Amino acid sequence: MTFPKQVRLVEVGPRDGLQNESTPIATDTKLELIDRLGAAGIRYIEAASFVSPKWVPQMADHREVMTGLKRHNGVTYAALTPNLKGLEAALECGVEEVAVFGAASEAFSQKNINCSVAESLARFEPVLERAREAGVRVRGYVSCVLGCPYEGEIAPAKVAEVSKALYDMGCYEVSLGDTIGTGTPLTAKRMLEAVSRDVPMEKLAAHFHDTYGQALANLYAVLEEGIAVVDSSVAGLGGCPYAKGASGNVASEDVVYLLNGLGIETGIDLDALANTGTWITQTIGRPNRSKVGVALAAR
Numbered sequence: 001m002t003f004p005k006q007v008r009l010v011e012v013g014p015r016d017g018l019q020n021e022s023t024p025i026a027t028d029t030k031l032e033l034i035d036r037l038g039a040a041g042i043r044y045i046e047a048a049s050f051v052s053p054k055w056v057p058q059m060a061d062h063r064e065v066m067t068g069l070k071r072h073n074g075v076t077y078a079a080l081t082p083n084l085k086g087l088e089a090a091l092e093c094g095v096e097e098v099a100v101f102g103a104a105s106e107a108f109s110q111k112n113i114n115c116s117v118a119e120s121l122a123r124f125e126p127v128l129e130r131a132r133e134a135g136v137r138v139r140g141y142v143s144c145v146l147g148c149p150y151e152g153e154i155a156p157a158k159v160a161e162v163s164k165a166l167y168d169m170g171c172y173e174v175s176l177g178d179t180i181g182t183g184t185p186l187t188a189k190r191m192l193e194a195v196s197r198d199v200p201m202e203k204l205a206a207h208f209h210d211t212y213g214q215a216l217a218n219l220y221a222v223l224e225e226g227i228a229v230v231d232s233s234v235a236g237l238g239g240c241p242y243a244k245g246a247s248g249n250v251a252s253e254d255v256v257y258l259l260n261g262l263g264i265e266t267g268i269d270l271d272a273l274a275n276t277g278t279w280i281t282q283t284i285g286r287p288n289r290s291k292v293g294v295a296l297a298a299r
């Protein structure tokens with residue numbers, strides 16, 4: 001059993017964590033969250049989403065967020081861009097990295113981005129091309145890698161096919177999303193085994209939602225296989241607007257605690273991160289879904 005020496009955390013709280021909130025959150029609150037995360041030592045923050053405000057109203061202030069950031073040295077601030085319109089707007093705001101998002105499920109693709117999987121891939125091509133021209137790196141997401149809210153089980157071969165398409169298109173990394181958190185360690189390993197035959201392990205990331213309480217166990221399983229990039233959300237905030245009942249990402253505090261225990265470096269100050277989780281949940285009136293965060297706050 002070999003674990004990676006270091007793991008890079010991709011903090012998706014300001015985007016995945018907040019996108020599903022129905023009451024508007026002030027742009028200043030989002031900016032303060034992003035600032036605190038940077039101060040806690042997070043080196044990669046998904047800050048905004050350049051999607052249609054009709055589809056995801058909470059992300060409508062993407063321009064204000066992206067241009068209002070207090071940048072910390074060495075931190076990458078990224079944004080979702082589903083199409084050229086989103087990318088152009090993000091570029092105007094000086095974004096340095098973006099992400100496109102596809103799915104391993106036809107039904108989810110239709111609900112989430114209003115097109116088939118094949119159409120989405122065709123739509124991403126010009127996004128990748130334009131981003132390359134602008135010197136902006138592109139990350140790729142695949143949703144529903146361990147199950148779909150509409151189709152149920154998803155074949156690992158389908159996940160591998162979409163991941164390979166994104167990688168071949170030029171995505172420098174492919175993040176594997178267990179959107180509805182139904183995976184278990186064994187299904188996670190099997191899926192990863194299939195995908196890593198087509199995309200090198202070091203180009204893959206784990207993006208696990210914790211709906212069924214399996215995310216940490218699943219992460220442990222894929223860390224054993226060589227995954228060294230983990231997406232997480234402070235205080236376990238979040239859910240996807242197009243996956244009903246899906247709860248937040250695995251909590252960043254819980255991931256850092258696990259990694260610390262395994263002797264894996266992250267460069268993150270756990271206390272500062274936990275304070276950030278306490279602060280944001282109190283500010284937006286949400287329960288803190290990080291067990292570590294709650295435990296540390298109670299000390």
Ligand code: HMG
Pocket residue numbers: 016019049050051052053055056082083085086087101112113114141142143144177178179207209239240241242
């Ligand atoms: P569409 O309706 O097919 O697009 O939506 P369209 O090109 O026909 O445009 C329709 C309208 O949207 C037009 O406005 C466009 O201007 C506007 P109108 O003329 O009606 O006033 N529009 C835009 N506005 C702002 N920014 C844009 C943009 N594009 C078009 N980029 C579209 C297609 C993809 C835009 C839409 O379906 C959408 O915005 N979907 C958002 C889905 C989303 O954000 N989901 C959550 C994020 S994904 C996720 O959470 C999963 C992940 O975490 C991994 C995991 O957990 O699995 C990543």
Ligand code: MG
Pocket residue numbers: 016177179207209240249
């Ligand atoms: Mg997600």
